[in-house]
Amino acid sequence: MRSENQEVIFPEMSQDMVANKLADMGSMYLGRIIYGASRACYSLNDKSYKAIADTALDMLSDLKNPSGGYYWARKYNMEWKHDADNVNMAQAFVLYGLAEYSKINSSPDVLKLVEEQMSFIQANLKDISGQFYLDGFDEQWARGDEMTRSFGSHFHIMEALLLVFEQKKTDSLRNSIRELIILIIDRFIDKNNYSCLHRFTEDWKLLPNENWAGHNAEFSWVICEAAKSIGDAELIRTTQKLAVKMIDLVIENAKDNKHSGYFNAVDGNKPLEESKSWWPQAEVVLGLMNVFKITGNEKYKELALEQSSYISKQFVSKKGEWFTEVDKKGAPITGTPLVFFWKSLYHTVRYYDYLLSQP
Numbered sequence: 001m002r003s004e005n006q007e008v009i010f011p012e013m014s015q016d017m018v019a020n021k022l023a024d025m026g027s028m029y030l031g032r033i034i035y036g037a038s039r040a041c042y043s044l045n046d047k048s049y050k051a052i053a054d055t056a057l058d059m060l061s062d063l064k065n066p067s068g069g070y071y072w073a074r075k076y077n078m079e080w081k082h083d084a085d086n087v088n089m090a091q092a093f094v095l096y097g098l099a100e101y102s103k104i105n106s107s108p109d110v111l112k113l114v115e116e117q118m119s120f121i122q123a124n125l126k127d128i129s130g131q132f133y134l135d136g137f138d139e140q141w142a143r144g145d146e147m148t149r150s151f152g153s154h155f156h157i158m159e160a161l162l163l164v165f166e167q168k169k170t171d172s173l174r175n176s177i178r179e180l181i182i183l184i185i186d187r188f189i190d191k192n193n194y195s196c197l198h199r200f201t202e203d204w205k206l207l208p209n210e211n212w213a214g215h216n217a218e219f220s221w222v223i224c225e226a227a228k229s230i231g232d233a234e235l236i237r238t239t240q241k242l243a244v245k246m247i248d249l250v251i252e253n254a255k256d257n258k259h260s261g262y263f264n265a266v267d268g269n270k271p272l273e274e275s276k277s278w279w280p281q282a283e284v285v286l287g288l289m290n291v292f293k294i295t296g297n298e299k300y301k302e303l304a305l306e307q308s309s310y311i312s313k314q315f316v317s318k319k320g321e322w323f324t325e326v327d328k329k330g331a332p333i334t335g336t337p338l339v340f341f342w343k344s345l346y347h348t349v350r351y352y353d354y355l356l357s358q359p
Helices: 027-044 047-061 087-101 108-124 151-167 171-188 213-229 233-254 278-295 298-314 347-356
Strands: 148-150 199-201 265-267
Touching: 027 047, 027 087, 027 347, 047 087, 087 108, 087 151, 108 151, 148 151, 151 171, 151 213, 171 213, 171 233, 213 233, 213 278, 233 278, 278 298, 278 347
Parallel strands: none
Antiparallel strands: 148 199
C-alpha cells in the first residue's frame, strides 16, 4: 500500500518537465530506475535516492506476471501490453535492478525476489539445450509463432548475472557468465567488421541487421569487465583484443569529425541517421576509456575527454537529465521527451558511476 508521501514516478516527462501520465509503464523502465537510484544511493552514500528505488520497486510489483517474471508494460487504462521480441530484455533489467537494490536493502524479501527472478530467467527463457536464450514467448511464456535469438537478451542477461555475482560468487554463476561471454563473442559478433549482430532466427539465420556504434562501444567495455569479474585470464586477453578492434572501428565509422559526437546506425563510415542519440554518446566514452586502460595509448583518453566535453555541452539539460536526441550541430530535437519508456536511469547513471570510479 503506497503512502501519500511516497515518491511519484511518471512514465514519461517532456523537455518542459510536463508529465505524460498516459504513456505506457514498463517493467524495463522501472528496473532501470531501481538500478540507477540504488546505484546512486550506494555509490554516493546518499540515502535520499533510496526513496526513488523503493517507489519503483513498489510499482514494479504491480507488473508481476502470475505465470512468472514480469509483464512487458501496462497501458494507462490498465490493459497489459506485450512485446515478444523484447520482453526477455525486460526480465534481464528487472534482475539488474533487483541485484543493485539488494546492496542497499538486503532483507530476506528482497533477496528472495532476486533469487526468484534469476531462477525464472534460467529455467524459462532458454532453449532445450539449456545454453542459448530464445525470444518470442507469449504472455504466459509459451512459444510464439516466430522464435528468435537476440543479442539484447544474451548480453543484458549476462550483465544482470554479473551484478548478482558481485555478491554471490558461486561456481554456477561464474560458469554461466563464462559460457555467455564465449557464446556472445562466437555467435553475436561479426568477425569481419567487429560489430554486434542483433537477431537471428531460431536456427541461427541472421535477420536484417544494422551496425550500431552504440552497441559496439557498450559491448566492448562491458565484456572486458565481465571477463575480469570472473577472473578468467584467457578471456581477459580475448576480450581486450576484441575491444580495441571494435573501438577503432567505432572511431573510424561513427565519429562526426565536423560537429563532434558519434552517430549510432552506420553503413561503413556513412551514418544512416541525421540525429545523435543520448546512449551511444555515453557508451563511446566508456569504450574509449577501457581501451586507453588496455593500451596506454593517450589517443583514446584524449578522444574520451573530447567526447565527455561534448556530452556536457550538448546533451545535459539545464532542467536535469540528458536530451534524448540532438541534431548534427548539437541542438536538441524538438518534441523528444527527456524521460520515456526506453530512457530512464541506466546509461547515464552507469556513465557517471564508471567515470567516478576511475583513479
